[in-house]
Amino acid sequence: MNNLFILALGAAIISFAATPFVRRFAEKIGVIDIPKDNRRVHKKPIPKLGGLSLYISFVATLILKEGSLIPSEKGIILGATVIVIGGFLDDKYDIKPIYKIIFQVAATCILLYFGIRIRLITNPTSDVKQYLDITTLGIPLTILWVVGVTNAFNLIDGLDGLAAGVACISSITMLVIALLNNRSEAVVCTAVLSGSLIGFLPFNFNPASIFMSDTGSQLLGFLLAAISIEGAIKSASAFVLAVPILALGLPICDTLFAIIRRKVNGKPIMQADRGHLHHRLLDMGLNQRQAVVIMYLFSALLGIISIIVMEVTNKRAYTILTFVVILIVLIAWKCGFFVHKE
Numbered sequence: 531m532n533n534l535f536i537l538a539l540g541a542a543i544i545s546f547a548a549t550p551f552v553r554r555f556a557e558k559i560g561v562i563d564i565p566k567d568n569r570r571v572h573k574k575p576i577p578k579l580g581g582l583s584l585y586i587s588f589v590a591t592l593i594l595k596e597g598s599l600i601p602s603e604k605g606i607i608l609g610a611t612v613i614v615i616g617g618f619l620d621d622k623y624d625i626k627p628i629y630k631i632i633f634q635v636a637a638t639c640i641l642l643y644f645g646i647r648i649r650l651i652t653n654p655t656s657d658v659k660q661y662l663d664i665t666t667l668g669i670p671l672t673i674l675w676v677v678g679v680t681n682a683f684n685l686i687d688g689l690d691g692l693a694a695g696v697a698c699i700s701s702i703t704m705l706v707i708a709l710l711n712n713r714s715e716a717v718v719c720t721a722v723l724s725g726s727l728i729g730f731l732p733f734n735f736n737p738a739s740i741f742m743s744d745t746g747s748q749l750l751g752f753l754l755a756a757i758s759i760e761g762a763i764k765s766a767s768a769f770v771l772a773v774p775i776l777a778l779g780l781p782i783c784d785t786l787f788a789i790i791r792r793k794v795n796g797k798p799i800m801q802a803d804r805g806h807l808h809h810r811l812l813d814m815g816l817n818q819r820q821a822v823v824i825m826y827l828f829s830a831l832l833g834i835i836s837i838i839v840m841e842v843t844n845k846r847a848y849t850i851l852t853f854v855v856i857l858i859v860l861i862a863w864k865c866g867f868f869v870h871k872e
Contacts, residue, residue, distance in 0.1 A: 534705075537595060537718065538725030545587035545729030552583045553733070553740045561621050563741050578621045580734060581746025585614045587726035588753070595718070602715050605644025606756050609637035613680070613752045617745035631677065634748070638676040641756055647672040648759055652844045676755040682781035683751030684744060685788060689808045690736035692822050696780055696829045697750040698727040703777045703833030704757055707840055716760045723753055736818045754778060775851060776836035779858075780807075780829040787862055 556562065556577035564575045589607055592599065599607070616633025619625050641647065648668040664671065687693035701724045708716035727750075733740050742750075758774035775782060784807050791805050792798065804813075811821035835854060839847045 533596070534717065534721045537591060538721045538728070540594070541587045541591040541722045541725030542729035544590055545583050545726045546732065547729075548583040548586045549580065549730055549733045549740060552579055552586075553577045555579065555582075556740070559622070561743075563743065576738060576741050578741045578743035579618065579745050580730060580740040580742035581614065581617055581744070581749045584726050584730055584742065584746050585610060585749055587729060588722055591722045591725070592718070595722075600715055601644050602646055602760055603719070605641050605646050606719065606753065608644075609640040609756065610749055610752060612637040612640065613748050614745055617743070617748045620744040630744075630748070634677045634680050634752070635673060637752060638673045641676065641759075642669060642672060646756055646759055648675065652847070672759065675759070676752060678785070679755035679758075679778055679782070680748050680751035682778070682785040683754070684747045685806065686781045686784050686808070687742065687747035688806055689812075689818050689822050690738035691731055691734050692808060692825060693747045693750060693781075694727050694731050694734050694742060695822060695826050697754060698724055698731070699826060699829045699833055700754055700777050701727065701757075703836055704754070704774075706837055707773060707777070708760075710837075710840060713760065716757050719753070719757045719760070723750075723757070736822065751781070773836050773839055773847075776832050776839060776854065779832035779836075779854075780825060783807075783858055783862075 556579040561578045562575045563578050588610070592603055592607060612633055616625075616630055616637075620630055648664065648671050651662050651664060683693055683697065686696065701720045705717060705720035705724060708714075708720055730742070734742060755774075755778075758777065788803070788806065789799055792801060792803070797803070808821050808825065811824060812818070816824070832854070835850065839850055842850070
């Protein structure tokens, strides 16, 4: 535990120290978020590229830690590098969505090359610890999972400190799960990621002096998706589907609601709107900080449920997941989350 604290502290210090330099770099090359439509809630130009400080902190801490990098860490670092390159290009030049997907799939292929993939999933009909071998289906499922979570975090990055805080809560949740399952590689990665986010949040929480933008939000989604495959498990190779879905529940729900909302209302799936959860909370009269804190609490609640799910049988785990999903959908329907808003 002492080593974990040192790793997290080291990552936090590097992130905290790197962010002012990244902010000046963003200003120098003109990567600034200028409010141009009603979806943006900030009123003045804010430098972007904050994700670079998270990337620097995460990679530097892993490289500098005691012992050499293990294969899974190498795969995650290389994949994260591809994601950051794609995110930087998007922040600088606003590239088309298809090109972002290409970078995300390429980064996931690197994970697959290094053996980070879904091989077995828990049997949802079993009262004991049984697993289903999904063989080659694990490859497309891994791609779908990583690309989906990467974009989910990209979509919730709409308020100061929101994506960073939710990612930190999810990372700490996965840290606890990895500790319970003695998954040392996932423990290290989640401790380092949590520290990196803690060091970055003072600059990103409202009022933010820098945005993580696509460089950061895609990086966080990618890292958490990859680590969840490595750590949210009950054996060396089994993927407990209910656990990471709950641990990453907030961005996943927000993304699914956005897809359903746009489909039901005849809008392109990739067309942005003001229907996201954080927009709804702002429309209710909450300020940015209040909305973000509520979403933090919701994310933490789902994280606690995911930890509980680890300790029950497969059938009960999926029963809990089903109940939570139905409850969230009913609340979303009642609150009008499926109504389109420009």
